Amino acid sequence: MYLNNNCIFVHSKLASKMTKPITGFSRLTKKQKIDWLAETYLKDSPEDVAVLRQYWNEDSRLQQLHDEFTENTLSNFYLPFGLAPNFLINGDLLAIPMAIEESSVIAAASKAAKFWGSRGGFKAEVIDTKKIGQVHFNFFGNKQKLESFFETVKPKLIEAVKPITRNMEKRGGGVLAIKLKDKTAEIANYYQLHCEFETKDSMGANFINSCLEKFAEVFQDEAQNYADFSSEEKDIEIIMSILSNYVPECLVRAEVSCPVEELNENKDINGEDFAKKFIQAVNIAEVEPYRAVTHNKGIMNGIDAVVLATGNDFRAVESGIHAYAARNGKYSSLTHASLENGIFKFWIEIPLALGTVGGLTSLHPLVKLALDILQKPSAKELMKVVAVAGLAQNFAAINSLTTTGIQQGHMKMHLMNILNQHNATEAEKKSLTQHFTTHTVTHSSAVEELKKLRNS
Structure with missing residues (x-):
């Protein structure tokens, strides 16, 4: 495939397979979908088909449950489900479940x-829980008349x-x-x-959208009789009715604090110097967008991992936070x-x-387990946990950046991925993990040491 004059051209070999679009794909069985995929795009590769089947759940009822989460399901896509223990939040000691593939998070x-557990822990509070939805419409007429009509119809x-x-009320x-x-x-x-809107323990998307569509219907109908x-003014044109994922009044705040001398954990820098350097790093992210994007991405490493583990919509969370x-x-x-x-x-902040009710919270077994681990939190309590996870992740990142550097810890965690890429045995992994406790990890150095080990 290549680009020319803003048009996309598909390689002729691929184009020949794409000349007949498939119809009724969604009505095929899962086996039929896989057979079509293998024949059309995978060169009838049994290895590729085996990968899809490899991730099916042996429990047919559980597999059917996963198949019905979305459309045209072929298999399951796994992410590691891990646990970050020892989070002291408002006096309660919690272990936080996280679903994420990135090393070191x-x-x-x-x-x-x-670190913060011995310094008073994390403090968190929900400031507000107001959510927003909008009916977008065109009105061709006098604004004052529209305002009078609105007060009448509200x-x-x-x-x-x-x-x-x-029920929500x-x-x-x-x-x-x-x-x-x-x-x-x-x-x-x-x-x-x-x-x-206030949606309590529900994220509320379906509730809000249902209300908005009813508002639009009644608003339009009542205009006809005003x-x-x-x-011309009676013909209000409804464009769309939809919730907003921007919720600047659904806010949570989390913080940590301690006397500056208690930051003396690193022997190479005293607490006050560490604090000043740390604050400077944060200030740079406050004024420099190039740094802020990466800074906030690190925060979202922690936030998304908990949001995903608890069955919430991480795309909505991402867009609203950014x-x-x-x-x-x-x-x-x-x-x-x-x-x-x-x-x-x-x-x-x-x-x-x-949400902690509705959606996947009662359907996905691991989501239910994650909420059980968190002691069945309310939506407000989950907001606090998620904010704390983001703050903790950011503290760890800035701590590394301003002291040892980000790569020392990150690459050591990434070492196992490199070794797995090169099919290292358990004995080789053990030997090289020991070697790199005192050596710098890079992809090339890991491969080189693996080759040396095998040659010896």
């Missing part, structure tokens, strides 16, 4: 947990969703507010119903640090829309 989080909108909100949630927003300065004739509208990092017009650090009156403080 769980080790780094565990190290940070141990109680009817609330009443119309009562069958949807009844019993749990203390529901619709918090509906506002009319004029966006015509950005796009001609564009307005929105900006709606606020006497003050002209015929939008929050750019809320002031420039992408910046999610964490901050200070040294005042001899006290070092390090904290994070992020938006998190999470």
Whole structure:
């Protein structure tokens, strides 16, 4: 495949196989889907088909459950499910489950947990849990008339969703507010119903979207009967109704702090010098977007791993958090640090829309287990755990960056991946792990030492 004049050209050998698009693929059995894939793209390779089958669960009922999570399922894609112990959060000692493939993330989080566990632990609080949804529409008429109509119809909108909100209201949630927003300065004739919700322990996407679609239906219907509208004004055009994954008022804060002299763990640098260098590193991420992106990616290593392990939507969490990092017009650090009156403080404040009921929480066995490990948390409690995981990961990363360097610890954790790529035996792994306790790990050095070991 190659590009020319903004067009994509497909190699002729591949194109010949793609001249007949398949229809009805979703209606095929899993075996038929795999047979088609093997014949069309895998050159009938039995090895590739064997890989797909290799990851099927032996329990047919469990495999069917996984097959039905999404569409056109062929196999399961595994990620390591690990545990970072010794997290002291608001006085409670927790072990945090993490699903992640990247080397050193769980080790780094565990190290940070141990460090702060003897210094008072992590403090976390939920600031707010408000979530947002919007009905986007075009109105071709007088703005003042629209505002009057909105005030008239708003109680009817609330009443119309009562069958949807009844159970949520019993749990203390529901619709918090509906506002009319004029966006015509950005796009001609564009307005929105900006709606606020409380969804308690549910992430609430389906609940919010159901409410929004009902709002849109009633809003449009009522406009047809509003006497003050002209015929043109009655024809409100609904563009779409959808929740927002940007939740700047669904906030959680986590922090650690200690007297600066308690940072004297590293023999090569005293506590005050360590704190000043650490704070400078954070300040750089606050003002330099190139650094901030990598800085925040490290934070998301911890956050995503817990979000994924607990069956939540890490794509929604990622997009909302990164939008929050750019809320002031420039992408910046999610964490901050200070040294005042001899006290070092390090904290994070992020938006998190999470759920502990609904979705995969009661379906996926490992998700249920992860929530059991966390002592069946509420959504608010899970928000605190996730924020702490991100803060711990960032502390460990900056600690390494400003002292030994990031590669020393990371590459030692990566060593096993390198050895597995070259089919090292258990004896070879043991020998080389011992060797690299006193030598620097690089991909080339690991391969070279493996060759030496085999030749000897």
